[in-house]
Amino acid sequence: MPTPPITELSERAREIFRLVVEGYLATGTPVGSKALAGPGGVRLSSASIRSVLADLESIGLLAAPHTSAGRLPTEAGLRLFVDGIMQVAEPTVEERLAIESRIASPGPIEAALEATSALLSNLTSGAGVVMVPRREPRxxxxxxxxxxxxxxxxxxxxxxxxxxxxxxxxxxxxxxxxxxxxxxxxxxxxxxxxxxxxxxxxxxxxxxxxxxxxxxxxxxxxxxxxxxxxxxxxRPVLIVRGQANLLDETALSDLERVRSLLDDLENKQSVADLLDIAREADSTRIFIGSENRLFALSGSSVIASPYRDREGRVVGVVGVIGPTRLNYARVVPMVDFTAQSLGKLIG
Structure with missing residues (x-):
């Protein structure tokens, strides 16, 4: 069933859908009707909320992992949220300064890119990835x-x-x-x-x-x-840092998914091929779960943005790899800002 556009959802359904997605992205656990009816939720009875949740599930935006559990967004639901509802949170002054100072550190450009990858990993709790500009050394x-x-x-x-x-x-x-x-x-x-x-x-x-x-x-x-x-x-040169961040408590409950994800990250050529798709984008690209074949089995997301030299030519890609419950609203603008800062360094 095709995912309906966000404009076709009623105001009440949009609000409940938003709260479910934001709750899931914050906790990694399904969100139930009681939580939605509590403080900061919607002014509806639990029965009315359950009815809306059932409707959202029937059109493929939400799923229930267990009969008595709450709901969590499907990949289609996450895509709808990212494209139509999400309000991005720009990097803080401290985060901007940290990114800019790490990129501007003296030394070879490869060292700055490696530091950038590690910093992105620390700031986002995902794995930071940077595709080094292809260049012919002298x-x-x-x-x-x-x-x-x-x-x-x-x-x-x-x-x-x-x-x-x-x-x-x-x-x-x-x-x-x-x-x-x-x-x-x-x-x-x-x-x-x-x-x-x-x-x-x-x-x-x-x-x-x-x-x-x-x-x-x-x-x-x-x-x-x-x-x-x-x-x-x-030959693309890929720097990946922070793989250990992907081994959170949720991941450890599904060892097969973790094994698949780490195997994917080991295949740097395949990761580079995926990031190459982002080279053709005008801005940050978001790949959610099975939208990319590489991370389909591990259920991971990739947020990637190209960075350009002074002439506007794309010379590399920077991004973050993490679970599908990445904090997209925070990570997307952070990756975008990092790409812009790298562009100033490349010059």
């Missing part, structure tokens, strides 16, 4: 180390001191010294460029006859640059 040193016939290890050191390795495949019959010659050529002539720039400069040198490399060494240079730069550009 070369400082590249060494080709023989591993055996037809294989070498390309050891790349960039200007930030980061070291990464890649396997390079090449024809088994190489003249002596070809690996060393190729390594020296890259380090001596192409240092200070990105890998993409290095590859273009090398091809230009060869085309202009400026390179004294023989055919075998030229091939090695190209292979060494290509295998590293293509992988670096295609």
């Amino acid at each position: 070369l400082m040193h590249l060494q080709l180390v023989p591993l055996g016939p037809g294989r070498a290890l390309a050891v790349v050191v960039d200007e930030d001191g980061a070291v990464e390795n890649r396997i390079v495949e090449f024809p088994a019959a190489l003249p002596p010294g070809a690996l060393e010659e190729a390594s020296n050529y890259i380090t001596a002539h192409l240092a200070g460029r990105t890998l993409g720039e290095a590859a273009r400069a090398m091809r230009a040198d060869i085309a202009d006859g400026k390179s004294a490399l023989d055919t075998a060494s030229r091939d090695l240079v190209e292979r060494g640059l290509a295998v590293w730069s293509e992988d670096a550009m295609a």
Whole structure:
């Protein structure tokens, strides 16, 4: 049954629905008619409230986990609440200062992003996630180390001191010294460029006859640059912090769901693929439960927002992963503010 728009609910039904959702998000437990009729509730009898609850259940917005229990929102109900009723609570002055100061801490951008992920986790009681901007580092040193016939290890050191390795495949019959010659050529002539720039400069040198490399060494240079730069550009870097926050008392009562969630978080490529969807959004995206295949089994929600550089290009994504009963009204504007602050840092 399609979920009705919020405008089709009566004022009384909207108010009861709002109280049920807010009560569930605050406590993680079903909300009963007695609680709704109590202080701060609605001025209706318990019987009238139960009748409205039954109607909301019949159209798929609420569910009753047990016969005598109260109601809790379904995923469709949460979606309706988030899209049509929720009043966001902007981050406090203290929260804004904490986010801005953590992002502005001196050091490499990766350190700031890692600190941001940890801070979001602490502020929201979820898992903080940040997709690092894809970038090509500038070369400082590249060494080709023989591993055996037809294989070498390309050891790349960039200007930030980061070291990464890649396997390079090449024809088994190489003249002596070809690996060393190729390594020296890259380090001596192409240092200070990105890998993409290095590859273009090398091809230009060869085309202009400026390179004294023989055919075998030229091939090695190209292979060494290509295998590293293509992988670096295609590979998203994901920082996840605060997984332990997901192990609350409610989660521990459903160990299978917890196991599924932690398995999902371990698969960082899948998480990155999900966050990539948010890269195309103009603002913060909210994925509730089974709305995304990755967290469908664990019943988790994702709130994610793209952050942009000075030219307005999306360079990464920041977000929070948590149970479907996340405090959306608080977390959504916090993620949005963090994305804006990261954009100022990226510049």
